Amino acid sequence: MKLTVNGTERELEVSDDMPLLWALRDVLDVKGPKFGCGVAACGACTVLIDGEPVRSCSLPAVDVWGPVTTIEGIGEGETLHRVQQAWMEHQVPQCGYCQSGQILAAVALLETTPQPNDEDIDAAMTNLCRCGTYPKIRAAIKSAAKMEA
């Protein structure tokens, strides 16, 4: 099968039931999406498919319907995405394990809702963080919303 990952078309052979997460991590060596729970409960594996946030642990790779973007693909060369810049400004990551997923969820939120309020953030940011970086995530999303897209 073929997958477009971060703008590059990749050819791979996987079983029909292999989730996109493992196709990315173990077959294509794209390690940004993380394995947390395997049941779409935590969001550590979040990627964008056609710009939409998807928990890649629970979607078979063969069912992917559009280009896949992972944390490795949101910046432009050396320039970080504004959400990443805001993440650095607020020093959001602690252990960091969930942050690839959090950042992608925030990127998707700002695409649909450029100026999110607290309720919008609560509704969209359902990814779990065991370090409890939630207050910094909220602040960073608000900062990113103020930056030029």
Place this chain on the structure above:
Amino acid sequence: MGIGKIARRTFLGVLAVGAGVTAFGYWQYRRPYDNPLDEGLGDGEATFNPFVKIASDGTMTVITPRAEMGQGVQTTLAALVAEELDVRLDQLKVEHGPPSAAYYNEAMLAEGAPFPMFEESFLAEFQRGAMTFVSKFLGLQVTGGSSSTIDAFGKMREAGCAARHALVAAAAERWSVDGATLQTGEGRVTNPSNGESLSYGDLAVAAASAEVPRDMVSRPRSGWKILGRPAERVDLHDKGTGGRIFGIDVELPDMLHATVRMSPRFGVGAETVDMTAALAMPSVRDVVPVDSTTGSGFAVIAETTWDAFKGAEALDIAWGQAPYPADDAAITAALETAIDQDPATALMDKGDATGAIDAAPAAEVLEARYQVPYLAHACMEPMNATARFRDGKLEIWTGTQAPGIVAIAAARQLGIDAEDVTVNVTHLGGGFGRRGEIGYPVYAAEVANHDTYRPAALGQFRAKLREGAAAEAVEMKIAAPSIMKSVIARTFPDMSAMGPDKTLTDGAFNQPVMIENHLVSGHEADIAIPVGFWLAMMGDDPRLDPARGVLRKVAEMSDWGAAMPQGTGKGVAHVVSFGTWTAMVVQVDARGGDIVIEKVWCAADPGEVLDPRIFTDQISSAAIYGFSSAMGQELTFVEGEVQQGNFWDYSFMNGAQCPEFEVAFLETAKHMGGAGEVGTPPAIPALANAIYAATGERLREMPFTRKVTFSNA
């Protein structure tokens, strides 16, 4: 105050000279262990001590030998070296480094001694010294107990200071000038009289053998350029860009993936197993039995993780019966039996608490029973390790809080020498103590899991109380399985535990209260009472000044005592938590029926704060960890098996539920305290007290969801 107040006991041979300055001993002279960096030094590289390596190309590497699991420890440890070495933090390459006895954690074992940390009697100091000796003897390189910064405060600054003195001495010799006339900054030595300057890289090789003064003096706090203010975390970029820094990201050529199915009952393995279906899968390479001190089961080896998962599911296994109380009722019964028996420890036994309470009129006796369930650590990154075994040598890559112990255990498992094991420590996707366990790297060694739990406990508390007065007698009986015995049996099966087990009643016997009749026996919790009551309970002992300080501070921050609408409330708790004096107020709103945790105020006094942002982040993180346990976390047992398996049945606080935090720190305490876990112990009682204030519902059993519900916001 100032830097003369250095972390107690962390540093043999340190001398406080006058106010605000610390003198360091001469590193080479008392050099306690071989420098692990001596091995494998490249051309043009020089090492000054186990923490600093400088290459002639200007690369300056600092070894920060503690597990980075989000607590920012590698940033703060590197900052300690940078401050004394006189370089910018971003000029340093920061590495965990190899496991070595040179990196043992003295502070962690010192705080493991069975005395309150404010107890400075001869016996207490002696016992702490003995624990320190033990830790050094075993060379335990462990990250845990909120002890890393305390342990590092002396030694990492000394490492930077010694290296800088050597570099200055080398420059002085090259220029034939007096070293005292030279200046350092941003990784260069400069001669201000003629403007000449050399980089540390230029000087490194010569400096490695330079004579350095026997007494070096540290920077006073007033001269700090890096410490005492927020630093940019050294791992920030990797963590914001998907850097391959975790154990699970390790990729080796021709690597296979494996998963384990371990017995769901501790201490028993399989009675029968049928591997036929698994072995018939084309992508499954093999199924290997795993038997270790941490559990037994089977590893399925396959091309990809997903294939291994499917193979493991296809194993047909009948597990043996549990050799311990097999369900929740039996566990509770065992705790109830234990609490009525003679105590194993009574680390606080003053006056006659039992007699005073028995003799008191019934109206003055308050009796309460507290119960907490088994809990899992629930790290985001599942336990994992990568292992390569070839030519009799084993190399392991894993996120671990105890690399030296991993090497010993993995060697034991394979029947090889520990010297033939190399452990590479990655970043940890959460640790919380879970990654101090050795099971997962041992399984990886065997081919190439299950959690150990925070035990359940039962507390039976009685107090003699009169309205408006401090308690005259307090009796606390606590029953819980011994953590120490369990850890030692898994980790050092040949060793017997020694001394009283502090873990049974830790956090209960060593609290800043002065009660005439006070018994804490080990066979959790705080009493829900306002700020003024706690101040009364502290007596007038000046050693408890920091406790009064944080209580007064948090009262002021939270406007304690102000009228609040019906259905809302505030609760307070205070504790000496991992060496840090801590008071917390939680505010809840229960008007919608469900409990909303709105706001948290915390005042903490760890003596000295090296990075204010990291410190305050740690307080809120740890409080959220505590709230999560109150909001529904519980492991239940049926036929010896834990019923919970994943985040859908064992969840934690989400973003929408997360309260606002306001954290203040004071720096008056005499001894440096920890940061990482400080916020957890006060969070739960403060929340219980807030819920009581809002609803009148007294919560004494965890999780609180047995009686109330929390808003999902």
